[in-house]
Amino acid sequence: xxxxxxxxxEQRAWRAYIAASLLLEDAIDRQLQQDAGxxxxxxxxxxxxxxxxxxxxxxxxxxxxxxxxxxxLTYAVTRLEKDGMVRREACRYDKRGSIAALTxxxxxxxxxxxxxxxxxxxxxxxxxxxxxxxxxxxxxxxAIAEGxxxxxxxxxxxxxxxxxxxxxxxS
Amino acid sequence: xxxxxxxxxEQRAWRAYIAASLLLEDAIDRQLQQDAGxxxxxxxxxxxxxxxxxxxxxxxxxxxxxxxxxxxLTYAVTRLEKDGMVRREACRYDKRGSIAALTxxxxxxxxxxxxxxxxxxxxxxxxxxxxxxxxxxxxxxxAIAEGxxxxxxxxxxxxxxxxxxxxxxxS
DNA sequence: AGGGCTTGGTTCAAGTTTGAAACAAACCTA
DNA sequence: TAGGTTTGTTTCAAACTTGAACCAAGCCCT
Numbered sequence: 406x407x408x409x410x411x412x413x414x415e416q417r418a419w420r421a422y423i424a425a426s427l428l429l430e431d432a433i434d435r436q437l438q439q440d441a442g443x444x445x446x447x448x449x450x451x452x453x454x455x456x457x458x459x460x461x462x463x464x465x466x467x468x469x470x471x472x473x474x475x476x477x478l479t480y481a482v483t484r485l486e487k488d489g490m491v492r493r494e495a496c497r498y499d500k501r502g503s504i505a506a507l508t509x510x511x512x513x514x515x516x517x518x519x520x521x522x523x524x525x526x527x528x529x530x531x532x533x534x535x536x537x538x539x540x541x542x543x544x545x546x547x548a549i550a551e552g553x554x555x556x557x558x559x560x561x562x563x564x565x566x567x568x569x570x571x572x573x574x575x576s
Numbered sequence: 577x578x579x580x581x582x583x584x585x586e587q588r589a590w591r592a593y594i595a596a597s598l599l600l601e602d603a604i605d606r607q608l609q610q611d612a613g614x615x616x617x618x619x620x621x622x623x624x625x626x627x628x629x630x631x632x633x634x635x636x637x638x639x640x641x642x643x644x645x646x647x648x649l650t651y652a653v654t655r656l657e658k659d660g661m662v663r664r665e666a667c668r669y670d671k672r673g674s675i676a677a678l679t680x681x682x683x684x685x686x687x688x689x690x691x692x693x694x695x696x697x698x699x700x701x702x703x704x705x706x707x708x709x710x711x712x713x714x715x716x717x718x719a720i721a722e723g724x725x726x727x728x729x730x731x732x733x734x735x736x737x738x739x740x741x742x743x744x745x746x747s
Numbered sequence: 748a749g750g751g752c753t754t755g756g757t758t759c760a761a762g763t764t765t766g767a768a769a770c771a772a773a774c775c776t777a
Numbered sequence: 778t779a780g781g782t783t784t785g786t787t788t789c790a791a792a793c794t795t796g797a798a799c800c801a802a803g804c805c806c807t
């Protein structure tokens with residue numbers, strides 16, 4: 406089977422996307438590191454917890470929401486716990502379970518950092534997009550995410566598309 | 577000054593975007609790690625080099641194109657050099673300069689990996705978007721990148737927007 | 748020519764991420 | 778209920794990233 410290379414339009418879109426996502430994550434990471442002393446992911450952990458019932462969530466659920474591996478989350482929570490932002494609690498129903506709970510201090514830090522963070526997201530992202538584009542971004546993102554979510558759910562297949570063998574290599 | 581929080585539409589777009597970019601980078605990293613034994617960034621280095629005149633580029637130019645720090649590039653190129661994908665050469669005009677040159681082996685690896693990579697990008701991204709959306713993605717990405725590129729070029733300012741002080745914290 | 752500033756690149760330590768392996772508890776199923 | 782599998786989480790080593798510090802070499806100015 407011959408490879409369907411990317412069209413010029415697709416190439417341009419792909420490169421622009423890669424550049425934008427790298428630059429944006431970098432900018433946000435730097436801002437949060439400066440103002441809150443933690444990278445974006447760590448801030449997101451606090452943020453998700455703050456919106457969860459009782460400000461706590463099981464590790465697996467948290468990882469699921471953040472779209473990261475459990476291993477990565479374990480490390481992050483350990484650090485946040487050391488810093489007093491989060492506390493680990495046992496799970497009553499399931500003794501295997503571990504629950505991450507946002508501390509008052511964590512909540513305070515989050516509240517202090519939020520305005521600056523929102524301002525950053527706004528100035529680097531939303532201030533540059535039309536209302537229409539915001540909608541488009543959501544739809545595009547949702548479409549992409551949808552295709553990748555299932556990963557875990559995907560039925561066994563011996564011919565997964567990304568395992569095909571092998572020129573204009575896109576970046 | 578009171579914070580301009582994100583509207584519900586913006587929140588949704590932001591979260592969808594974060595999730596999508598995380599999932600997509602993860603999927604691509606995994607595919608390339610599997611099939612080419614290197615993460616996405618490393619593959620991109622080979623790709624950019626392969627398209628450069630004489631298949632070589634100065635470190636700074638390479639970093640600039642990839643939107644990464646020189647430090648990060650140094651590490652990556654060191655690894656790629658160890659693996660024989662890239663060779664470092666001295667720069668004639670500027671004795672400080674260091675040039676990364678794609679080796680034949682590097683080129684071969686790239687050619688071998690390209691079809692699988694393109695297939696991945698296609699199946700996880702472009703197959704899920706309409707032609708229209710591809711155009712939208714490019715425009716949105718370009719708009720975002722434009723605002724962040726200038727960073728280096730930006731004029732001195734004591735009130736950079738993302739340094740403002742501090743509630744519905746977006747992720 | 749002799750500073751002094753800027754630029755190109757690397758180095759280093761600390762922090763983070765990855766993926767596989769290890770554990771333990773929960774859940775079957777015979 | 779014993780044994781085997783699955784699920785939730787952590788651990789560990791290796792790989793990668795970050796940012797500051799460092800070293801040269803080029804540049805500029807007098």
